[in-house]
Amino acid sequence: MQRMFRSLLQCLLVIASTALGPYAVAQSSLEAELQKELDTPFVVSPEEVVDRMMRAAGVGPGDVLIDLGSGDGRIVIEAVRRGAIRALGVDNDPQLVERARRNAIQAGVADRASFRVENLFETDLSKASVISFYLLPDVNRELMPRFQKLKPGTRLVSHDYGIGDWPADETIELLTPEKTVGRDGKSRVLLFIIPADTRGDWRTELPQHGGEWRFRIDQRFQQLTVASTVGGKPIYVRAARLRGEEIKVVATGIVDGRAWNHLFQGKVSGDGIRGDLTISNGGETRKIPWTATRQQ
Ligand SMILES: C[S@@+](CC[C@H](N)C(=O)[O-])C[C@H]1O[C@@H](n2cnc3c(N)ncnc32)[C@H](O)[C@@H]1O
Numbered sequence: 001m002q003r004m005f006r007s008l009l010q011c012l013l014v015i016a017s018t019a020l021g022p023y024a025v026a027q028s029s030l031e032a033e034l035q036k037e038l039d040t041p042f043v044v045s046p047e048e049v050v051d052r053m054m055r056a057a058g059v060g061p062g063d064v065l066i067d068l069g070s071g072d073g074r075i076v077i078e079a080v081r082r083g084a085i086r087a088l089g090v091d092n093d094p095q096l097v098e099r100a101r102r103n104a105i106q107a108g109v110a111d112r113a114s115f116r117v118e119n120l121f122e123t124d125l126s127k128a129s130v131i132s133f134y135l136l137p138d139v140n141r142e143l144m145p146r147f148q149k150l151k152p153g154t155r156l157v158s159h160d161y162g163i164g165d166w167p168a169d170e171t172i173e174l175l176t177p178e179k180t181v182g183r184d185g186k187s188r189v190l191l192f193i194i195p196a197d198t199r200g201d202w203r204t205e206l207p208q209h210g211g212e213w214r215f216r217i218d219q220r221f222q223q224l225t226v227a228s229t230v231g232g233k234p235i236y237v238r239a240a241r242l243r244g245e246e247i248k249v250v251a252t253g254i255v256d257g258r259a260w261n262h263l264f265q266g267k268v269s270g271d272g273i274r275g276d277l278t279i280s281n282g283g284e285t286r287k288i289p290w291t292a293t294r295q296q
Contacts, residue, residue, distance in 0.1 A: 040135045042071050042096060045159050046176050049187045050078050056170055056191040057130045057157040059084055066090070068120040068133040068143075073100025073113065075132050080109040084130075090118040125150060134159035152196035152268070153244035160188050166221050169193050169243060193244040195222035196268035202292040209279060210255040215292065230255055235262075247273060255279075264290055271296075 045053070053075065059065060061083035067075040070089025077100075079087040091097050097115045104113040120139075125131060125146060131154065133140070141164040147156060160182055162168060168190040176187040197219070204213040210230040217240075218225040224240040228251050235253035242248075249264040258281055266275020271294035278287045 039092070040069055040139055042093065043134070043181050044071055044074065045134050046178055046187070047074070048174060049159055049176060049189060050075055052172055052174060052189045053132055053157045053159060054078055054082055056172060056189050057132070057155040059130055061085070063129045064088075064127055065130040065132060066123065066125060066128040068123065068131065069135055070100055070115060071096055071134075073103045073115060076100065076113045076115070077104055077107045077109055079130070079132075080104075080112045081107070084112065086112045086114070089113070089115045090120050090123050091115070092117065092119050128154065130155045130157065132157045132159075135161070137161045140164070147192070147194065150194045152194050154194040156192040156194070158190045158192070160190075162190055163192060166192060167223065169222060193222065195219070195242050196245045196247070198224065198242060198247060198268055201295040202273065203295055204290060204292045206277070206288070206290075208288065209260075209277070213292075215249065242268075245269065247275075266290055266292070 059079050059082050063079065063084040065076065065079040065084050065087040067079075067087070067089045070076055070091045073089050076087040076089040089097075089100055091100070094117045097117045100115045101110070104110045104115070107113075120133075120135075121142070128150075131147075133156075135158075140158065140161055144164050144166065147163065156163070170191040172189040174187050174189070175185060177185040179185065179187060198217045199219045200217060202215040202217065204215070205211070206213055212231060214229045216227045219242070222242045224242050224247075226237045226240040226249055228235050228237050228249070230253070235251045235255070237249060237251050239250040240248065245268045247264075247266055247268055249262075251262045251264070253259065255262075260279050260281050263278040264275065265278075266273040273290070273292040275290050276287050277290040278285065280286075
């Protein structure tokens, strides 16, 4: 329903801007309507949800967190308490930003917790290692293209709602009877880890085990479909997993005349993967270095 309303407003905006030409006032009031529709009302995340969000995202020393729509500042403050180098909250409500600043001073974390009056759609996200939000589903969907451009490994943690059709890496459900809005006294915490781009054909040379290995990878979000050959012959890929930059591929089959299980594990960086391969056949287990290169 919300999307229908939004599409209708968008159509009106296009028609109005074409028909009205110089009457920019009409256009800006329609734009304001669109923006209002993407505003999430202020509702706090219960403390237990904040704790789960921190734990799911593994917030700790070294992290830089941004909370989109920071409300009274509780997520930003908790991130600093847990060792984040710095945390920033943005909110379009100046009174809430003032309140969050006062709360940070009271909590003794004002040196590393800052707050800005800002439209979250304009926030620079590039420096964050963790981005948290408790926003409406349409807002999350709207943010998706920006999230997808972030550095692989960046963690996104959301209270209650997903991001379009992007499957979460982890979903935790907890009882929150104190919550006055939402999902029947329940809350969800969803974690998304920006996946590396692994699409394409990859090649590995393993003279000590099968010779040339090839991997053809198709990717949708963090989900992989992998087809592999060794010495030009197909080998069965049992599982493939991508978590940020960390990739795992499990392949089982006959190599050099014997049946082996292969666990490839590595870190994707640009057109290279570096890690190790564990091979086992019931009796014998060996670990050997593994590198793969994306073919142009
Ligand atoms: C559901 S509250 C979440 C507050 C806090 N993050 C928490 O979890 O306790 C959503 C917040 O987003 C803010 N907000 C809504 N639309 C926004 C926008 N376009 N830009 C910045 N802040 C926005 C609201 O003022 C509100 O404080």
